[in-house]
Structures are given as C-alpha cells and as structure tokens.
Amino acid sequence: MSKEHMTITELSEYLGISEATVRNWIKLGKVVATKKGKKTVILNSEVQKLSESLNSSKMLTSRRNKSRLGLNYIPRSYISKKSPNYKTILSMIGTFQEEALEITEVISFCADMLMTSQGIPKEIRKSLLPDNSLGVNIKELFSSYKLIYVPFEDTLGLIYISLRRLQDKKATGSYYTPFYAVDLIINSLPDTSQNICDPACGTGNFLLRLPDSYPLEMVHGYDIDEIAIKIARINLAIKYRISTKKQLDIIERNIRCIDFLGSNEDIPKADIIIGNPPWGSSFSKEQVSELKKNFESILGKGKPESFDLFVERAVKSLTSSGNMLFLLPETILGADYHESIRRFIEKNSFVSEISYLGDIFDKVQxxxxxxxxxxxxxxxxxxxxxxxxxxxxxxxxxEYVVNSHRINEKSFHILADNEQYKLIEKILSVPHFTLEGQADFALGIVTGSNRSVLSKTPFDGWEGIIKGSDIHKFFYDEPKSFAKFVPQNFQQVAPEHMYRSKEKLFYKFIANEPVFAYDSKGTISLNSANILIPRVPGYSALYIMAVLNSDLMSFYYRHTFKNMKVLRSAIESLPIAKCDNDTMNTISTLALDIADEKKTSSEKTSRLNALIDNLYSLDKNKFTFTV
Incomplete structure (x- = not known):
C-alpha cells in the first residue's frame, strides 16, 4: 500500500528537517539516492537504514522526533484530531523516542493517570496495569503531561499503536479503524442488550464506543496481543467505572487473550459479532494445514485470507438469531479469490446489509x-x-432496499437500485452476444523498467508506445514515449502479431467504465493499455467498440461491476446487441469518423449513442443513465 521510495521533499517532511539538510547528506554519502526520471529519490530500504541510525545517534535534535512522529506514527482518524489528548500524545511519543523506555511502562503510567481521574480504586488499578514497576524516571519524564478522559475515545489504544509502530520501525503497512467508521457499525446495532463480541478487539475501540447503557457482563472481546487485551480491560474498567472485585472478574473473564481462529478454548455463542478483523495475516504451512481442517472457505493451494476465516468463524459462533457486522475490504464482494467465503455465506447465513464506504483510510486505495x-x-x-x-x-x-435474489456466490455487489436494475434487465432482455470465446486478449508490454526501456525521443528504429493515459473513447493521443520493440528486453510481452494486427482495440486497464480506442496502425502499448481483437462473425471491431463505449454500456458496467481495473472477465460478459447489417455498417462508419476526428464529445457521438439506445429498445426521453 505504500510507495517504494521517497522524494527529497517527502524525506525532509518525514524527518522534520529542511530539504537542504537532506541534499547535504546525499552529497556526503550519508543518504544513498537514485534518479527516477527527473527526480532524485531515496528507496525505502535506505530510509529505514537512515531511520535506524538516527534513533541511535545524535544526527538530529529532539525537534525532529515530534514532527516526524506526527506525520508517520500517529494513526490518522483513530481518534478525533479535535480531542484535547491528540497533541499531548504526539509530545509523549516524541519523549518516548528520545529515551530508552518500555512500552508497558508508558502505557501503565497513562492508564493509571486515566483510571485515577475516574475514581477507579487503587487495588483494581494495580490488578489491571500491564507494568506495576514504574520507576522514578518515567514519572519524571511524563509528569508534565496530562491526559483527559474523553468518553468513547480509545486514548490508550492510540498511544499503544503509535509506540508499537515506532518500536517496530514500521511507518506504513498497518491501518486502524477510523472512529467514525466504528460508529457506523455501533449506531446500527439493535437497541436491545444482547451478548456482543469483537473477536479481534485489539485495545477495544469498538467495545469502548458501545452505549454506556450496554451491560458490562454482555461485552466480550478476544485478541492474540496480550498488551492490547490488558488495555482493552482498562478501557472497559474506566468506561463502566468499576469499583468491585466482581466487576473486575467479569472483565477478565470476558476480555481474553485467545486466538479466535485457532483456540481450543470454549468460546460462548454471541448474539452480535462486530469489528474489523485482520486483513492479510500471514500463516505458516503448519497453521494453514490445521486451518484447512476447520474452515470450509479455504480452497486450493493459495494462502487463506484472514478476514475470510474470521467471517466464517463468526457465522459459526452466532446464536440462531444472531448477526455479524464487520468492516471488510470491498474485494470480498466480487473478487474470485473470495468466492468460497461467499459460497459459505450463502449456505449458512443471510446478507441483510451492505454499506459501501469507499477509501476511508488516509492515503490508501x-x-x-x-x-x-x-x-x-x-x-x-x-x-x-x-x-x-x-x-x-x-x-x-x-440508500435502497432490494430483493436478496440479486446476489449469488459470483458476486455480492448490489450497485443498482430497483429502478436502475429494471433498466439493466431491459438491456439484458434484447438479443445480444458476448465476447466470451469470440475475441483475443493481450496484455500490453511489461518493460520491467520503463526508465531504461522508454525514451521521450524517437531514435532510429524506435516507435511510439501507447500508455493507458493516452487512451480516450474511440481514439488515442499521439504517443509521448518511444521504445524499440525487442521482446527479449521486456519482462513480459505478447506475441508480436497481436500488436501488429491490422485492426485491434486498445482498452484502458485502470478505469471505472469501458474505454476503448481503435487502432489500425500496428501500434504497440504498455500494460496500462491492453488489447482486444474481436472475432465475431458478421460484426466489425468498430461496431463492437461503439457499443462498448456507449453511455448505455457505461451505465450497465458501473452498476454491475465495481473494480478499479477493467478485467477481461467483465469485458467478456458485456451484452452487445445484435443488429442487421445496415445498422451495423452505419454505426461502424460513425465510430470510425469519431476515431479519425479525435473528439471526445460531438454531434456524431450523440447520434451514435441514440442509435445504440434504439438497439436495446430504450427511449432516451423516458430515462436517464444516472450514476
């Protein structure tokens, strides 16, 4: 999810120093830089080496820490930036970086401060703290910092996450649930008090944001991180203002350090299971072998996806009338890789709500x-x-409500409301063909290193090469890059005859709708511009391009598929209307005119869209293709 390098500007911001200092270090050889195009960049491996050396040296003053930490170690949106604790935590972590301190020491100090402020008795505080041996040093270092109890805020969780990321030297790669996304789940829970469980609760941020009226004895949480579990217990002790040994016993019994996927311990059935289960956990061969014995959704030789397993285990752990609400990657709804968990869900449960949130994590697609x-x-x-x-x-x-028959194991996506779905059904009802088995597909060239293979200058024997950004509907821009077609110099390349075909279509690989351009010049392309060569008897490539580029097909695609990439499987399933030869020739001629004129919007484009609407028996005056 992260870039492989930093620019000088990014590195200066990361370290909290001037660009001049970074440039000077490059000159002195303290930082190894390289060229990427016209920019000087520093690979992440070099950034990590530099970061480690800085943590053990005096190359920078302490002001470096706070600036650097604010940008890289504080998970954004985990708590509100309006919180009175946000800047305090930033400073505390800066102090932590300057001193040789244990995470548990800092957590215990902060936890004791918050528990004391909320009147938690001393004996209970001592039982809950992860480290009871606080030295004079830690008290002196943090005595000036004052944390304020903010209801529902996982203050301690933010400190722990930030310290752990700092200690592990990992500035990217882990993303934590923004508080407003947690609230979407919490606010949709039923009003009745039922046994609720977060099976990967971490420091308890979901449980902490439950209504205060929720009975403590009905709140459960599990995690494999022992320190996180201790913090979750502290969070609940503060939330419920516990004061008795009986309440402490409830928390210790309900909030446990166990593996929800592999534990042999008795895990009680829950009425509600919530949370954000781990994404992309790595499993050893031995673990995979054991998991396969217990999980139906693990198929084939591929590595199991942890959030799929959590979904399956959650369904099995619910009461007969229970429900699960998980924050998950959108890919679970449509990717082939997750078809087995969708099949399990269809057999064992019922989908009742799908909420599309988009990119809620900062700077992460x-x-x-x-x-x-x-x-x-x-x-x-x-x-x-x-x-x-x-x-x-x-x-x-x-917001809309649809019949559950709209989903199946191939896809759980529901992108059209009922009125839009009627239009999709109308489109599918006309006589049509698809490109499955009637077209050749080819990947554009994968160079392995664009910088060494491409040029902005057309040398002798070099030719223009098309990128995805060059492609528009019907036509492509004149190439801005050039390459010499020597297949052995490329990392991956299709057979040359595919590129040299007398008639082919380029399509933009990264797009939210079909974008096809006509080529009859044998032009080569990069893998952001892939190739389609239709072979449908009686239908020209120009006709097929016109239908695929139409407003109607864009509507159909955007309400049927949801992917940042235009996949072959999607293209092969699009319904292309059958027509008589005269209509096909008329549309083909118009499409060629538009391609030759190289205009994205024109009177001819409008005429073409109207002709295609008629093919599907749609009257444009009676409907609009809305998003």
Missing part, C-alpha cells in the same frame, strides 16, 4: 464495506453508499 450477516432468514438487503466529506465526516448519499 482500499475501498471498504460494512457487511451485515443474519442467521435468521432475510429476504431483503439494505444497501447504502457513503461518501467521505471531510477528514472526520462520512455521510450516506444513497
């Missing part, structure tokens, strides 16, 4: 959803589409 499953039969699915308005605000733009 990983669209998320909230998936709600019910063990009690549900015939309808509520679908919501959210939009992130500001850093700490997410609002629902659309």
């Amino acid at each position: 990983c669209p998320c959803i909230i998936l709600r499953l019910d063990n009690k039969r549900k015939d309808q699915i509520t679908v919501r589409h959210y939009k992130k308005e500001k850093k700490e605000l997410i609002t629902c733009e659309r």
Whole structure:
C-alpha cells in the first residue's frame, strides 16, 4: 500500500528537517539516492537504514522526533484530531523516542493517570496495569503531561499503536479503524442488550464506543496481543467505572487473550459479532494445514485470507438469531479469490446489509464495506453508499432496499437500485452476444523498467508506445514515449502479431467504465493499455467498440461491476446487441469518423449513442443513465 521510495521533499517532511539538510547528506554519502526520471529519490530500504541510525545517534535534535512522529506514527482518524489528548500524545511519543523506555511502562503510567481521574480504586488499578514497576524516571519524564478522559475515545489504544509502530520501525503497512467508521457499525446495532463480541478487539475501540447503557457482563472481546487485551480491560474498567472485585472478574473473564481462529478454548455463542478483523495475516504451512481442517472457505493451494476465516468463524459462533457486522475490504464482494467465503455465506447465513464506504483510510486505495450477516432468514438487503466529506465526516448519499435474489456466490455487489436494475434487465432482455470465446486478449508490454526501456525521443528504429493515459473513447493521443520493440528486453510481452494486427482495440486497464480506442496502425502499448481483437462473425471491431463505449454500456458496467481495473472477465460478459447489417455498417462508419476526428464529445457521438439506445429498445426521453 505504500510507495517504494521517497522524494527529497517527502524525506525532509518525514524527518522534520529542511530539504537542504537532506541534499547535504546525499552529497556526503550519508543518504544513498537514485534518479527516477527527473527526480532524485531515496528507496525505502535506505530510509529505514537512515531511520535506524538516527534513533541511535545524535544526527538530529529532539525537534525532529515530534514532527516526524506526527506525520508517520500517529494513526490518522483513530481518534478525533479535535480531542484535547491528540497533541499531548504526539509530545509523549516524541519523549518516548528520545529515551530508552518500555512500552508497558508508558502505557501503565497513562492508564493509571486515566483510571485515577475516574475514581477507579487503587487495588483494581494495580490488578489491571500491564507494568506495576514504574520507576522514578518515567514519572519524571511524563509528569508534565496530562491526559483527559474523553468518553468513547480509545486514548490508550492510540498511544499503544503509535509506540508499537515506532518500536517496530514500521511507518506504513498497518491501518486502524477510523472512529467514525466504528460508529457506523455501533449506531446500527439493535437497541436491545444482547451478548456482543469483537473477536479481534485489539485495545477495544469498538467495545469502548458501545452505549454506556450496554451491560458490562454482555461485552466480550478476544485478541492474540496480550498488551492490547490488558488495555482493552482498562478501557472497559474506566468506561463502566468499576469499583468491585466482581466487576473486575467479569472483565477478565470476558476480555481474553485467545486466538479466535485457532483456540481450543470454549468460546460462548454471541448474539452480535462486530469489528474489523485482520486483513492479510500471514500463516505458516503448519497453521494453514490445521486451518484447512476447520474452515470450509479455504480452497486450493493459495494462502487463506484472514478476514475470510474470521467471517466464517463468526457465522459459526452466532446464536440462531444472531448477526455479524464487520468492516471488510470491498474485494470480498466480487473478487474470485473470495468466492468460497461467499459460497459459505450463502449456505449458512443471510446478507441483510451492505454499506459501501469507499477509501476511508488516509492515503490508501482500499475501498471498504460494512457487511451485515443474519442467521435468521432475510429476504431483503439494505444497501447504502457513503461518501467521505471531510477528514472526520462520512455521510450516506444513497440508500435502497432490494430483493436478496440479486446476489449469488459470483458476486455480492448490489450497485443498482430497483429502478436502475429494471433498466439493466431491459438491456439484458434484447438479443445480444458476448465476447466470451469470440475475441483475443493481450496484455500490453511489461518493460520491467520503463526508465531504461522508454525514451521521450524517437531514435532510429524506435516507435511510439501507447500508455493507458493516452487512451480516450474511440481514439488515442499521439504517443509521448518511444521504445524499440525487442521482446527479449521486456519482462513480459505478447506475441508480436497481436500488436501488429491490422485492426485491434486498445482498452484502458485502470478505469471505472469501458474505454476503448481503435487502432489500425500496428501500434504497440504498455500494460496500462491492453488489447482486444474481436472475432465475431458478421460484426466489425468498430461496431463492437461503439457499443462498448456507449453511455448505455457505461451505465450497465458501473452498476454491475465495481473494480478499479477493467478485467477481461467483465469485458467478456458485456451484452452487445445484435443488429442487421445496415445498422451495423452505419454505426461502424460513425465510430470510425469519431476515431479519425479525435473528439471526445460531438454531434456524431450523440447520434451514435441514440442509435445504440434504439438497439436495446430504450427511449432516451423516458430515462436517464444516472450514476
């Protein structure tokens, strides 16, 4: 999820120093830099070496720590930046970096401060603290810092996450649930008090944000991180203002350090299971072998995905009328890799809600959803589409209810409301063909190193090469890059005849709708511009391109598929209307004219769209292709 390098500007911001200092270090050989195009960049491996050397040297003053930490070690949106504790935590972590301290010491100091402020008795505080041996040093270092108890805020969790990331030398790669995403799940819980469980609770941020009226004895949480579990217990002790040994026993009994996926311990059935299960956990061969004995959703030789396993175990751990609400990557709804968990869900539970959240994690392209499953039969699915308005605000733009027959193991995506779905059914009802088995596909060239293979100058024997950014509907821009076609110099390349075909279509690989351009010049392309050569008897490539580029097909695609990449499987399933030869020739001629004129919008484009609407028996005056 992170870049492989930093620019000088990014490194200076990361370290909290001037760009001039970074440039000077490069000259002195303290930082090894390289060229990427016109930019000087520093590989992440070099950044890590530098970071480690700085932590054990005096190359920078302490002001470096606070600036650097604020940008890289504080998980954004985990708590509100408006919190009175945010800047205090930033400073505390800066102090931690300057001194040789144990994480448990800092956590214990902060936890004791918060528990004392909320009147938790001394004996209970001592029982809950992860480290009871606080030295004079830690008290002196942090005595000036004052944390304020903020209801529902995982203050201690933020400190722990930040310290752990700092100690592990990992500035990227882990992303934590923004508080407003947690609240979307919490706010949709039923009003009745039922046994609730977060099976990967971490420091308890989901449980902490439950209504105060929720009975303590009904709150459960598990995690494999022992320190996180200790913090979760402290969080609940503060939330419920516990004062007795009986309450402490409830917390210690309900919040446990166990592996939800592999534990042999008796885990009680829950009425509600919530949370954000781990994504992309690594498992040893031995663990995979053991997991395969207990999980239906592990198929084939591929590595199991941890969030799939959590979903399966959650469904099995629910009461007969229970429900699960998990924050998950959107890929679980449609990717082939997750078809087995969708099949398990269809057999063992019912999808009742899907909320599309988009990219809720800062600077990370990983669209998320909230998936709600019910063990009690549900015939309808509520679908919501959210939009992130500001850093700490997410609002629902659309909501609709559809029949549950709309999903199957191939895809759980529901992107069209009922009116839009009628239009999709109308499109599918006309006589049509697809490209499955009737087209050749080829990947554009994978150079292995664009910098060494491409040139901005057309040398003798070099030719223009198309990129995805060059492609528009119907045409492509004149190439801005050039390459010499020597297959053995490339990392991956299709057979040359595919590129040299007398007639082919380029399509943009990264796009949210079909974008096809016509080529009859034998032009080569990079893998951001892939190739389609239709072979449908009686239908020209120009006709097929026109239909695929139409407003109608864009509507169909955007309400059927949801992927940042235009995949071959999606293209092969698009319904291309059959027509008579005269209509096909008329549309083909118009499409060629548009391609030759190289205009993205024109009177001819409007005429073409109208002709294609007629093919599907749609009257444009009676409907609009809305998003």
